[in-house]
Amino acid sequence: xxxxxxxxxxxxxxxxxxxxxxxxxxxxxxxxxxxxxxxxxxxxxxxxxxxxxxxxxxxxxxxxxxxxxxxxxxxxxxxxxxxxxxxxxxxxxxxxxxxxxxxxxxxxxxxxxxxxxxxxxxxxxxxxxxxxxxxxxxxxxxxxxxxxxxxxxxxxxxxxxxxxxxxxxxxxxxxxxxxxxxxxxxxxxxxxxxxxxxxxxxxxxxxxxxxxxxxxxxxxxxxxxxxxxxxxxxxxxxxxxxxxxxxxxxxxxxxxxxxxxxxxxxxxxxxxxxxxxxxxxxxxxxxxxxxxxxxxxxxxxxxxxxxxxxxxxx
Ligand SMILES: [Zn+2]
Numbered sequence: 001x002x003x004x005x006x007x008x009x010x011x012x013x014x015x016x017x018x019x020x021x022x023x024x025x026x027x028x029x030x031x032x033x034x035x036x037x038x039x040x041x042x043x044x045x046x047x048x049x050x051x052x053x054x055x056x057x058x059x060x061x062x063x064x065x066x067x068x069x070x071x072x073x074x075x076x077x078x079x080x081x082x083x084x085x086x087x088x089x090x091x092x093x094x095x096x097x098x099x100x101x102x103x104x105x106x107x108x109x110x111x112x113x114x115x116x117x118x119x120x121x122x123x124x125x126x127x128x129x130x131x132x133x134x135x136x137x138x139x140x141x142x143x144x145x146x147x148x149x150x151x152x153x154x155x156x157x158x159x160x161x162x163x164x165x166x167x168x169x170x171x172x173x174x175x176x177x178x179x180x181x182x183x184x185x186x187x188x189x190x191x192x193x194x195x196x197x198x199x200x201x202x203x204x205x206x207x208x209x210x211x212x213x214x215x216x217x218x219x220x221x222x223x224x225x226x227x228x229x230x231x232x233x234x235x236x237x238x239x240x241x242x243x244x245x246x247x248x249x250x251x252x253x254x255x256x257x258x259x260x261x262x263x264x265x266x267x268x269x270x271x272x273x274x275x276x277x278x279x280x281x282x283x284x285x286x287x288x289x290x291x292x293x294x295x296x297x298x299x300x301x302x303x304x305x306x307x308x309x310x311x312x313x314x
Contacts (some may be wrong), residue, residue, distance in 0.1 A: 019299040024103045031068075034095035038082040039063070039071060041310040054078040085312050087134040097121050101131050102139070102309065106301040110268065111287060137283050139308045140290040142197060149218040151192040152236075153258040154225045156204055158183040159269060159281055184278050186285065187212050190258045195293045198261070198285045200278045206230045224255055261292060 028034055036047065044050040044061065052059040052073040061071040061080065070079040083089040088098050104112050104120055112120075118128035160183035187209060188198040197216050201208050209230040217223065217236065225231040226243045239253045248254060265288050294301040 019103070019107055019302050021103075021107075024100070024107075024302075028096065028099050031094050031096045034099045035063075035069065035082060037099075037306070038086070038088075038095075038310055041307070042082060043071070043080055050080065052076065052078050086309055087138050087312070088309070093121075093123060093127060093131065097123065098131065099306075102135055102305045103302055105132070105135055106305050107298055109291075111291060133283070135305070136287050138312070139305050140286050142199075142286050142289050146195065146197055146216065147218050148189050148191050148195065148197065148216060149221050150194065151252075152189055152217050152221045152223050153192065153255045154187070154189040154213065154217070154223060154231070155255050155258040155262070156201075156209075156228075157186040157188060157198075157262045157265070159186060159266070160184050184281055186281070188258050188261060189213070189217055190261055192257050196258075196261055196289055198265070198289050200282045200285070204230060206233075210234075224253055226255060261288075264288060264292070 028037070040047050048060060049058050050061050050071070051057070052061075052075065054076045055073060055078070059073045059075050062074055063071050067079065069083055070081050072079050081089075083091075083095070088095055091098065101117055101121060104117065114125065114129040114132040117123075117132050118125045121128060121131075123131075185201050185204050186198055187201045187204075188196065189212075190196040199212060201212070206229065210233075213223075213234060213236075219235055221236050223231075223234055223236040223238045225234075225238070225240055227240045231238065231240070241247060241250060241253050241255060249256065265285065268288065269284065290301075294304065
């Protein structure tokens with residue numbers, strides 16, 4: 001290793017996009033800073049004036065100490081509660097802790113469990129779990145309008161109980177994957193070097209898969225899949241790889257990118273969870289998709305969580 005110049009420390013390139021705890025504490029040192037963020041982002045860009053729903057014009061608002069989460073119209077007394085409609089509303093946990101939880105969930109490479117959140121925040125497990133699921137489900141949802149383009153790999157993944165030995169040993173139809181029926185199925189597509197989408201699907205029948213392809217993959221994309229029948233009639237330029245013949249790469253024809261994503265997801269699941277409900281799994285997938293799609297910029301990841309928190313869907 002080269003000697004470190006202590007008078008002129010350089011951050012490693014890999015941490016350029018990181019958002020350090022010191023930076024977080026600088027931007028959000030306390031509850032008031034978090035309240036101010038919501039007030040200015042949601043209602044009052046200049047921090048002083050906002051549209052009063054009662055006066056129906058822009059008015060000056062005041063922030064009084066006794067009603068901390070509310071700003072009051074100086075003309076009519078109307079109160080704007082800055083957390084209304086957000087995941088923070090009516091929570092007895094401080095805003096500062098909520099913001100810190102979002103920081104933690106966006107600043108670690110592989111994410112953080114509700115258990116770790118409990119320890120870091122010093123709240124009960126019940127509270128930590130509630131915060132964790134709200135942040136994951138409400139703020140890390142996938143953009144349903146995302147359409148992938150360029151070189152796109154598609155594949156399915158199965159999550160849940162392992163195939164029984166009897167099924168694995170079976171010959172005939174059972175050997176061709178009847179055990180998959182006991183698992184939860186996921187469809188995924190990824191741009192090489194780009195973004196990913198992943199969704200729990202009710203079945204791997206062709207209409208289901210084709211519906212997802214139509215919605216999520218541009219007609220001009222170049223598509224790579226295995227030779228599964230579901231992909232036989234894709235509208236896109238389509239290359240297949242013969243996995244059943246033991247071939248995994250042929251020139252640039254492969255599905256290694258989506259399989260890499262699946263293994264990330266599976267590693268995370270096997271480490272912490274044993275049973276998988278479809279509803280839980282979709283939330284879990286969303287978090288992994290979120291991390292993957294913002295992998296180069298954790299600062300942006302946190303900023304985006306904040307923006308989503310401040311702009312809940314109507
Ligand atoms: Zn007013």
